[in-house]
Amino acid sequence: MTSTDPTPRPAVRPTRQRRAVAAALAGFDDFRSAQEIHDLISRQGESVGLATVYRTLATLADAGEVDMLRNEDGEAIWRSCSDTHHHHLVCRTCGATVEVEGPAVERWTSAIATEHGYGDISHTLEIFGTCPACR
Amino acid sequence: MTSTDPTPRPAVRPTRQRRAVAAALAGFDDFRSAQEIHDLISRQGESVGLATVYRTLATLADAGEVDMLRNEDGEAIWRSCSDTHHHHLVCRTCGATVEVEGPAVERWTSAIATEHGYGDISHTLEIFGTCPACR
DNA sequence: AACATCGTGAGAATCGTTCTCATGTCGTCC
DNA sequence: GGACGACATGAGAACGATTCTCACGATGTT
Ligand SMILES: [Mn+2]
Ligand SMILES: [Mn+2]
Ligand SMILES: [Zn+2]
Ligand SMILES: [Zn+2]
Numbered sequence: 001m002t003s004t005d006p007t008p009r010p011a012v013r014p015t016r017q018r019r020a021v022a023a024a025l026a027g028f029d030d031f032r033s034a035q036e037i038h039d040l041i042s043r044q045g046e047s048v049g050l051a052t053v054y055r056t057l058a059t060l061a062d063a064g065e066v067d068m069l070r071n072e073d074g075e076a077i078w079r080s081c082s083d084t085h086h087h088h089l090v091c092r093t094c095g096a097t098v099e100v101e102g103p104a105v106e107r108w109t110s111a112i113a114t115e116h117g118y119g120d121i122s123h124t125l126e127i128f129g130t131c132p133a134c135r
Numbered sequence: 136m137t138s139t140d141p142t143p144r145p146a147v148r149p150t151r152q153r154r155a156v157a158a159a160l161a162g163f164d165d166f167r168s169a170q171e172i173h174d175l176i177s178r179q180g181e182s183v184g185l186a187t188v189y190r191t192l193a194t195l196a197d198a199g200e201v202d203m204l205r206n207e208d209g210e211a212i213w214r215s216c217s218d219t220h221h222h223h224l225v226c227r228t229c230g231a232t233v234e235v236e237g238p239a240v241e242r243w244t245s246a247i248a249t250e251h252g253y254g255d256i257s258h259t260l261e262i263f264g265t266c267p268a269c270r
Numbered sequence: 271a272a273c274a275t276c277g278t279g280a281g282a283a284t285c286g287t288t289c290t291c292a293t294g295t296c297g298t299c300c
Numbered sequence: 301g302g303a304c305g306a307c308a309t310g311a312g313a314a315c316g317a318t319t320c321t322c323a324c325g326a327t328g329t330t
Contacts, residue, residue: 013296013307035286049310054287074209074317075286089251098251105240109262116224116233118264125260127244129253148327150277170317184279189318209286210317 012059017048021056025066030095031077031088069126091131100127147194152183156191160201165230166212166223204261226266235262 012018024040032040038053057078060066067081069088082099085106089098105125113121147153159175167175173188192213195201202216204223217234220241224233240260248256 011297011307015295015308017309033286047310051288051311052309055308070205070209073286074205074211076209089248089253091253092255098253100247100251102243102247105243108237108240112235112237113224113262113264116235117267117270118224118226118233118262119270120227121262121264123260123262125258127248127253127256127258129248129256132252135254146276146328148276150326152278168317182279186280186319187278190277208317 016046017052018056020044020046020048021053021060025060025078025080029079030097031067031069031071031079031090033075033077037078069124087125087127089127089129091134092128093130093134096131096133151181152187153191155179155181155183156188156195160195160213160215164214165232166202166204166206166214166225167230168210168212172213204259222260222262224262224264226269227263228265228269231266231268 020041021037024037024044027040034054034057035050037057038048038050041048041053057066057068060080061068061078064083065080066078067088068076068078071077079097084101086099086101087105089100091097109123110121113119155176156172159172159179162175169189169192170185172192173183173185176183176188192201192203195215196203196213199218200215201213202223203211203213206212214232219236221234221236222240224235226232244258245256248254
């Protein structure tokens with residue numbers, strides 16, 4: 001009783017621009033803004049419109065291939081990530097990022113939510129600090 | 136060996152505008168944007184400039200009297216809060232908010248940070264869901 | 271009352287992000 | 301390989317939240 005493909009997605013075409021964004025993402029470990037990523041690409045000689053960078057990042061984020069979070073100024077920052085649920089420990093100074101997991105925290109959030117009658121839960125959790133290299 | 140006042144703050148003057156913002160904040164429990172708060176004030180017959188609303192909210196946030204967080208669109212939203220460290224369980228539909236505390240989570244975040252050599256830690260944690268009234 | 275300082279507001283300016291739409295590219299079927 | 305419909309791109313305009321400017325008002329202190 002295997003169900004048929006439930007989502008006949010329009011199919012994402014492999015374009016030069018998308019490859020450029022993917023390549024840029026592969027080149028750093030910390031979180032970068034769309035504009036920084038756009039600059040990185042330009043500096044590598046390629047040309048990709050800023051709007052396309054935004055569109056591509058949004059697509060990748062939907063697909064769960066990149067994480068997007070907001071810095072203290074509210075700007076969206078992005079980086080490629082593993083495909084499992086996780087959170088981040090981010091250096092406030094240099095941006096160095098560690099992916100962290102915490103089953104206990106996951107359990108706690110859903111317990112709290114249930115306790116108050118909330119359903120359909122999601123959560124955001126980011127830890128900021130100063131990394132060993134920046135102390 | 137009591138030290139002298141380390142911070143001779145300029146003293147915040149009690150103005151009509153600041154009272155209006157405080158009164159507006161007292162009128163709701165959920166998170167609202169600066170513009171919504173500005174509208175609330177106007178609707179109550181008073182007139183306070185939008186820039187002043189922003190300035191007052193920022194001051195109150197610095198003083199720890201209001202919480203500011205960002206919704207999924209990155210907009211800053213605000214509400215008055217208790218003076219102890221806490222997090223929020225927010226209804227995605229109506230905004231109903233519950234303040235929650237979790238000593239275990241606090242311990243976990245600092246443990247994780249220490250484990251990776253990070254210092255001077257802070258963190259953000261928000262839980263979103265659908266409240267009982269909205270299910 | 272006079273003065274120094276702080277607060278306010280209207281509108282301009284910022285700036286990240288999204289939208290428009292004419293044009294380019296991809297995949298597919300002949 | 302040419303034709304075609306769908307998807308993708310980019311330049312610039314448009315948007316929208318937030319901040320800045322600066323002339324003017326309010327506060328509190330002597
Ligand atoms: Mn989690
Ligand atoms: Mn906490
Ligand atoms: Zn660092
Ligand atoms: Zn609700």
